[in-house]
Amino acid sequence: MNDNFAIQLFEGKKVRIVWDAEQEKYYFSVVDIVQVLTSSFDYQQVRKYWKVLKGRLIKEGNESVTNCYQLKLPSSDGKKYMTDVADLQGIFRIIQSIPSKKAA
DSSP states (O other), rough: OOEEEEEEEEEEEEEEEEEEEEEEEEEHHHHHHHHHHOOOOOOOHHHHHHHHHHHHHHHHHHHHHHOOOOEEEEEETTTTHHHHHHHEEHHHHHHHHHHGGOOO
16 A cells, blocks of 8 residues: 555544555544544543444444554554554444534
8 A cells, every 4th residue: 555644633633644546545544533523532532432333333234344444553652553544435434323413
């Protein structure tokens, strides 16, 4: 994957984005999107929220979770960690699963 990494701000929160030139798609960090929608400042709480939601979506047979990939993205400590990412279509499906006024 030939990728370019970027950070975009949305409502003052960082959202990590990767451009895949081969597939011509953007991939968004799922945890970052969940953090924006839940308005949580506690990253560990957001990770737990995504873990529970991901498990529920898998049980329901939701394809948006199976279309999530993991890429190494830089974190706040400067190290790169495997992070769930989804393309724009997958992110929209995940957003629809989160009860938030921001998701409307």
